[in-house]
Each structure stands twice: as structure tokens, then as C-alpha cells.
Amino acid sequence: MILLDGKKISSEIKEELKEKVAALKNNGKGVPGLVTILVGDNPASQSYVSSKNKLCKEVGFNSKAENLDKNITEKELLDLIDKYNADDNYHGILVQLPLPKHIDENKVIQRISPDKDVDGFHPMSVGNLVIGNDTFFPCTPAGIQEILKRYNIETKGKHLVVVGRSNIVGKPIANLMLQKKENANAIVTVCHSASKDLSKYTKDADILVAAIGVPNFIKANMVKDGVVVIDVGINRVEDKTKTKGYRVVGDVDFDEVAPKASYITPVPGGIGLMTTAMLLSNTYKAYLNLNKKA
Numbered sequence: 699m700i701l702l703d704g705k706k707i708s709s710e711i712k713e714e715l716k717e718k719v720a721a722l723k724n725n726g727k728g729v730p731g732l733v734t735i736l737v738g739d740n741p742a743s744q745s746y747v748s749s750k751n752k753l754c755k756e757v758g759f760n761s762k763a764e765n766l767d768k769n770i771t772e773k774e775l776l777d778l779i780d781k782y783n784a785d786d787n788y789h790g791i792l793v794q795l796p797l798p799k800h801i802d803e804n805k806v807i808q809r810i811s812p813d814k815d816v817d818g819f820h821p822m823s824v825g826n827l828v829i830g831n832d833t834f835f836p837c838t839p840a841g842i843q844e845i846l847k848r849y850n851i852e853t854k855g856k857h858l859v860v861v862g863r864s865n866i867v868g869k870p871i872a873n874l875m876l877q878k879k880e881n882a883n884a885i886v887t888v889c890h891s892a893s894k895d896l897s898k899y900t901k902d903a904d905i906l907v908a909a910i911g912v913p914n915f916i917k918a919n920m921v922k923d924g925v926v927v928i929d930v931g932i933n934r935v936e937d938k939t940k941t942k943g944y945r946v947v948g949d950v951d952f953d954e955v956a957p958k959a960s961y962i963t964p965v966p967g968g969i970g971l972m973t974t975a976m977l978l979s980n981t982y983k984a985y986l987n988l989n990k991k992a
């Protein structure tokens with residue numbers, strides 16, 4: 699079994715970006731910039747946003763954190779997005795989800811300029827992904843494809859089974875890996891909560907992507923020998939031996955499944971780190987695209 703080391707690969711990606719940013723010095727066009735917009739005080743969201751800003755600084759990007767009160771109106775949020783859509787110093791705009799109930803998430807996502815949609819959630823980006831155009835791919839699916847690529851794992855003609863059909867993971871990874879392209883071209887099956895006899899599908903997977911949100915859901919008897927396992931899950935489970943009172947586990951029962959797998963991502967240290975690395979890559983891409991247009 700080989701561990702798919704998200705820490706190592708994401709560090710490589712960051713180093714590559716650092717060098718690219720250093721090479722931009724004195725070009726008169728500044729450096730890539732990302733603005734994160736957080737509404738409210740959800741602790742998990744706060745920690746995601748602060749780590750994204752920290753990473754930006756590490757690679758030499760310009761970054762700004764807009765931390766807004768949970769009672770901000772939808773209009774105030776949309777106006778702020780308009781402001782950053784027009785601000786040449788910021789090439790990427792990330793609105794941390796979920797948003798409070800009184801704000802329409804779809805409206806907010808659609809307000810972000812597709813040129814600055816570094817999360818890849820705008821319908822324009824989603825549509826381009828589905829039809830195989832170059833676009834911003836959502837960061838988690840992009841991170842999955844990138845780690846498979848960097849470990850030279852063949853995807854062409856392989857049966858890739860995704861458990862989960864969310865708009866941020868399940869649907870986009872299925873569409874990405876279905877493309878008749880390098881590092882894709884897989885035979886894709888998508889399962890969800892209405893899938894009867896789930897093991898029938900997961901046991902046939904050459905590559906299994908678990909994006910369910912249920913701790914340790916995938917067990918050894920649900921996979922075949924030699925499977926490549928991508929565990930997207932990030933779940934907090936109570937653990938009184940930890941100072942925080944919890945530990946983070948994936949959707950795959952790692953101890954059970956790892957001995958049967960040819961490759962497997964750990965949690966933590968797997969796809970989570972790849973996701974933030976791809977956010978940086980998308981921001982760099984937005985910078986290049988916008989400068990080309992200017």
C-alpha cells in the first residue's frame with residue numbers, strides 16, 4: 699500500500715507557485731491576489747478562511763480577509779462582491795460557504811465574476827467543466843485529479859466510483875474524470891443515498907472516491923484488493939484523549955481498508971491539503987487570464 703501524501707504534493711505545488719510569483723517581480727502587474735469573504739463566526743469556516751489567507755502569504759500572493767457580521771444583508775454582500783469584481787488587485791474571490799439562511803447562496807455564487815471564480819462554483823464554470831472547456835475546476839476535484847496525476851495513477855478506462863453527489867465534490871469529480879482527456883477518461887459511476895446495495899458498485903471500483911460525510915463509512919468488505927482510495931471526508935469524532943476533545947477522520951475506515959488498497963489518501967494529510975493548494979493554483983490562473991485580457 700502506498701500513501702497518497704497530500705502534504706508532500708501540496709508542498710510541491712506551493713513551492714512551484716512561490717517560484718512563479720518570485721519571477722513576476724518587476725513585471726509592473728503586481729502579484730496574484732485573493733479576497734476571502736466570511737459571513738458570521740462559524741469556527742470551522744473561520745479556520746478554513748484563515749488557513750487560506752496564511753497560505754496565500756506563504757507563496758507571495760496578496761490576500762485580504764473580509765470578515766462580516768452574520769446579520770449582514772444579502773444586498774450588502776452582493777455589493778461587496780461587485781466591489782471586488784471591479785478591483786484589479788484581486789484576481790480571485792472566495793465566499794466561504796455555508797452562508798446564513800437569510801442569504802441566497804446561488805445568488806451570491808452567481809454574482810462573482812466568472813473570471814474571478816476560483817472556487818469553480820459559478821454555473822459558467824460548471825458548464826464549461828461539463829463540456830470539457832478549460833475553466834476553473836472546483837478545488838477538491840481538481841486536487842483529486844492532481845494527486846492521481848502526480849502519482850502516475852492510470853485513470854484511462856478505469857472504473858471510478860464516486861460515493862456522494864454534492865455540487866462541490868461528487869458531481870464535479872465525476873464530470874472531470876469522465877472527460878476524454880489526459881488524467882481522466884475513466885468509466886464513472888456515481889452513487890448516493892438512494893443507491894441500493896452500494897457494495898455492488900464500490901467493490902467494482904478501481905478508483906473509489908468517498909465524499910459522503912459519514913465517519914469511517916467505507917469498510918474493507920466494500921472494496922476489492924488493489925483499489926485506489928480517495929477519501930474526501932473530513933469528520934470530527936469525539937476523542938477525549940485530544941486536547942480539543944475531538945479528532946478528524948475520513949469517510950473511509952482507514953485501518954480496515956488500507957491493507958487492501960494499492961494507494962490511499964490519509965485523513966488528515968490527504969485531499970484537504972490538496973484542496974487549498976488548488977485554490978492557490980486557480981488564483982494564479984485567474985491572475986494570468988485577467989492580465990492577458992487587460
Ligand SMILES: NC(=O)c1ccc[n+]([C@@H]2O[C@H](COP(=O)([O-])OP(=O)(O)OC[C@H]3O[C@@H](n4cnc5c(N)ncnc54)[C@H](OP(=O)(O)O)[C@@H]3O)[C@@H](O)[C@H]2O)c1
Nearest residue numbers: 838862863864867890891909910911930931932969970973
Ligand atoms: N477534503 C476537502 O477539502 C473537502 C471538501 C469538501 C467536503 N469535504 C468533506 O467531504 C465529505 C462530503 O462533503 P460534501 O459537501 O460532498 O457532502 P454532502 O453535500 O453532505 O453530500 C454527501 C453525499 O453523500 C451521499 N450519502 C450520504 N449518506 C449516504 C449513504 N448512506 N450511502 C450513499 N451515499 C450517501 C449523499 O446522498 P444524497 O445526495 O442522496 O443525499 C450526498 O450526495 C464531508 O465529510 C465534507 O466535510 C472535504
